[in-house]
Amino acid sequence: VKEKANVVIVGGGIIGSSLAYSLARRISGIVVVERDGIGSQASGSNYGMVWLQTRLAGLDLMMARRSLEMYEELTSEVFDLDIEFEKKGGMTVFRTVEQKTVMERVVQEQQKLGIPVRVVDALETHDLEPALAPEITGATYCPEEAQLNPILTTLAFARAAQRHGAIFKTGTEVTGIRTEKGRVTGVLTSQGEIETPWVVNAAGAWARRVAQMAFLELPIFPQRLQSLVTEPLAQRLLHRVLQGGRMVSQEEIDHPEKALSFAIKLSPDADEKSLPVEPLEDCIFPFLKPTRSGNMVIGTTSEFVGHDKGVLPKALSLMMQRAVEIVPQLKEVHVIRTWANFVPFTFDSLPVLGRVPELEGFLIAAGHAHAMSHAPATAEALAELIVNNQPPFPLEEASPLRFRQ
Amino acid sequence: MRDAEEFVCRCEEVKRETIEQVIKEGALSLNAVKRLTRAGMGLCQGRTCRRLVSRLIAEIGGKSREDLPPPTVRPPVRPIPVRSLIKGEDVL
Numbered sequence: 001v002k003e004k005a006n007v008v009i010v011g012g013g014i015i016g017s018s019l020a021y022s023l024a025r026r027i028s029g030i031v032v033v034e035r036d037g038i039g040s041q042a043s044g045s046n047y048g049m050v051w052l053q054t055r056l057a058g059l060d061l062m063m064a065r066r067s068l069e070m071y072e073e074l075t076s077e078v079f080d081l082d083i084e085f086e087k088k089g090g091m092t093v094f095r096t097v098e099q100k101t102v103m104e105r106v107v108q109e110q111q112k113l114g115i116p117v118r119v120v121d122a123l124e125t126h127d128l129e130p131a132l133a134p135e136i137t138g139a140t141y142c143p144e145e146a147q148l149n150p151i152l153t154t155l156a157f158a159r160a161a162q163r164h165g166a167i168f169k170t171g172t173e174v175t176g177i178r179t180e181k182g183r184v185t186g187v188l189t190s191q192g193e194i195e196t197p198w199v200v201n202a203a204g205a206w207a208r209r210v211a212q213m214a215f216l217e218l219p220i221f222p223q224r225l226q227s228l229v230t231e232p233l234a235q236r237l238l239h240r241v242l243q244g245g246r247m248v249s250q251e252e253i254d255h256p257e258k259a260l261s262f263a264i265k266l267s268p269d270a271d272e273k274s275l276p277v278e279p280l281e282d283c284i285f286p287f288l289k290p291t292r293s294g295n296m297v298i299g300t301t302s303e304f305v306g307h308d309k310g311v312l313p314k315a316l317s318l319m320m321q322r323a324v325e326i327v328p329q330l331k332e333v334h335v336i337r338t339w340a341n342f343v344p345f346t347f348d349s350l351p352v353l354g355r356v357p358e359l360e361g362f363l364i365a366a367g368h369a370h371a372m373s374h375a376p377a378t379a380e381a382l383a384e385l386i387v388n389n390q391p392p393f394p395l396e397e398a399s400p401l402r403f404r405q
Numbered sequence: 406m407r408d409a410e411e412f413v414c415r416c417e418e419v420k421r422e423t424i425e426q427v428i429k430e431g432a433l434s435l436n437a438v439k440r441l442t443r444a445g446m447g448l449c450q451g452r453t454c455r456r457l458v459s460r461l462i463a464e465i466g467g468k469s470r471e472d473l474p475p476p477t478v479r480p481p482v483r484p485i486p487v488r489s490l491i492k493g494e495d496v497l
Contacts (some may be wrong), residue, residue, distance in 0.1 A: 044440055151440045231448055231484060255489055311480065312484035317493050324491060336448055
């Protein structure tokens with residue numbers, strides 16, 4: 001007897017788990033198929049940050065805002081786990097006058113979008129985080145930004161979905177998509193076939209492979225982030241996430257709008273060969289997250305190396321060199337664990353959400369470079385799209401069709 | 406002594422009852438237990454508690470210890486001083 005489902009979600013990360021929850025509240029027969037365990041890839045090993053100051057105007061910012069509101073409601077009314085959600089704000093710290101000049105103009109643009117971010121002077125910066133190096137002369141600070149524990153958040157969504165009847169098949173790999181006359185009819189897995197009219201590709205950095213099973217090309221590429229965690233620091237940080245100000249170029253000083261985003265812009269017809277291969281030194285983006293347990297999570301690189309999960313001692317060394325310039329007491333501790341994960345990369349840094357015209361019943365919910373900032377809003381939008389054929393807000397910006405122009 | 410209050414993971418101070426609870430809820434691998442409880446995430450990275458957690462999973466989950474998937478082992482093998490890493494010493 002073939003198993004049946006109303007919707008099969010491929011991928012048990014934050015996107016698949018949150019979508020399972022949003023769907024299971026509305027309809028029955030929700031099945032998540034996950035190759036490994038819940039949150040075992042990027043969703044279980046990222047920095048757990050809901051940023052506003054790095055968001056782009058439009059859908060990106062709107063979904064992050066909506067997700068922030070939803071997390072507050074979810075933590076108080078839905079989740080049965082403490083996801084360590086804390087709205088303590090994020091800071092991008094800087095040292096030089098040039099960096100300050102650029103950041104001030106970036107902040108002006110962001111304020112026009114209604115992002116509650118401001119530039120704080122040296123005194124206030126060190127008041128906000130006393131562990132910072134004396135050389136730090138200021139920061140941009142957005143008190144509305146929040147952090148959470150990404151593993152527990154993914155698990156909390158999965159458990160909430162299960163309470164509403166969703167089934168999670170972990171250790172189960174999708175091997176094919178069955179179609180008939182341009183419609184999805186089922187999913188083949190390592191544990192047998194599931195009959196279903198809807199398949200959602202929520203496979204994150206592996207979404208391209210899943211799309212290929214349906215003979216669709218989906219330009220989502222894995223971007224490797226290397227990270228490490230230290231033992232707890234003697235002087236606890238105040239739990240604000242810190243982003244090191246990067247070097248600013250003359251171009252950015254002249255055109256601050258170019259400094260607004262960290263995204264790498266590529267043309268829509270970009271493929272793997274278009275992805276930049278840069279020297280390691282230019283792939284380091286210092287990032288420090290004090291966790292509730294007192295350990296410091298430190299990142300990151302941003303590299304295109306396919307699905308190679310290696311960590312490079314040189315990358316870790318460069319990362320730590322930048323990190324101790326921000327928080328000097330890091331010199332006194334030990335590194336206890338290192339890892340790499342893959343975040344999905346798209347040419348315009350926006351996720352891919354919605355239907356594809358070639359295959360009825362096949363939906364994409366992948367390509368989130370900032371899945372923690374976007375998951376709850378993504379889940380609600382796609383659940384409404386599936387159940388009522390009407391998303392609560394327009395998804396055109398994230399349409400799969402934008403790659404084909 | 407098999408007290409529910411005893412610490413299985415001493416680094417992260419995770420009690421036996423906490424670990425037993427998540428195993429009963431379906432965490433049937435060392436990685437799954439780690440993600441839920443932090444057991445094995447501390448300074449020793451599971452060197453002390455790995456065997457104890459395996460035994461609990463085997464007992465409660467009705468599996469043999471040999472059948473459990475091995476945990477993800479991430480470098481470094483021993484904690485390394487940040488100072489050495491910065492200097493680019495061969496530490497990993």
